Amino acid sequence: MKLSQRGEYALRALLVMGMNHGPGVIRIKDIAQQQNIPRRFLEQILNDLKSAGFVQSKRGVAGGYRLQRGPGEISLADIIRHLEGPLAPVGCVSVNYYQRCSCPDEGKCAIRSVMQEVRDAIVGVLEGVTVAHLCDRVRDLQGPLENPLDYVI
């Protein structure tokens, strides 16, 4: 699994939305400025996240984006799978994006059995972390802030 720039931007944007989760929406422009993400590119990314059901949007003057489900219900594994494809290092051990490889018998392939372990290790971490967990980490790592809105992501 390799996280592209696009993927990193997406996570950062989702984290901002997680930290500000509530009934209201956040403008694309604000996220872009706060996180130093090219605005046009972020539009594209949020659009993608929207059609995947991670966020919802509101148009017009007071428009913006917010998380569709609660931050505790979105795992990093889900997000990254949607954005980057397989978490596994090779297709033949991927559960969600399985792709047969050229070896004659997968059950007897030693390389595959190692890659299986790598996959499980990656998925183990990523399935266990939700956007809500990420928000907790932000608060933990940054300790008590003077201004509670001053957090940095």
Place this chain on the structure above:
Amino acid sequence: MKLSQRGEYALRALLVMGMNHGPGVIRIKDIAQQQNIPRRFLEQILNDLKSAGFVQSKRGVAGGYRLQRGPGEISLADIIRHLEGPLAPVGCVSVNYYQRCSCPDEGKCAIRSVMQEVRDAIVGVLEGVTVAHLCDRVRDLQGPLENPLDYVI
């Protein structure tokens, strides 16, 4: 970490050399045929593995390749790092290929802290497996064979 075709071919070739480890060499052509790897491409790959010190070669009529160090001294982590670059999903948590990212304070970055865990999980598996371990797995997985030279990789 994503394993490219090139990387998979390299592992397969090293595994063949591990299974046949001894004073003699193996011809590129034989590896290519046995493993269904385009010969010219494999030449390129083995050349790379040679300049990295994983294998050594002998030219001329009875020429070929063999492992330079013992199969127990080459970890998959070493091989893949050389072939594919960083094992870590993002540069800012890579030990061997560190690259600063754009966030203002890495120590306080929640995403980074998760990616750190992913990296550790991947490295944990890959540092622990050597070519010799892979050979053991081949033998385990394939059980007792009629002809001891009949193994498949």
Place this chain on the structure above:
DNA sequence: ACAATACTTGACTCAATCAGTCGGGATTCT
């Protein structure tokens, strides 16, 4: 009503990487 604000959609560019291919050169064994 209507202008301003924001999201929406699809096409487009530019550079880098991947997966090979190819031609010919250098060595070594017989």
Place this chain on the structure above:
DNA sequence: AGAATCCCGACTGATTGAGTCAAGTATTGT
């Protein structure tokens, strides 16, 4: 000498990554 084998650099064609851009459509404050 001649065949087998590795050695090396250049080349190609397809795909992906990171953005950019233009012209929409929807919403709302005044």
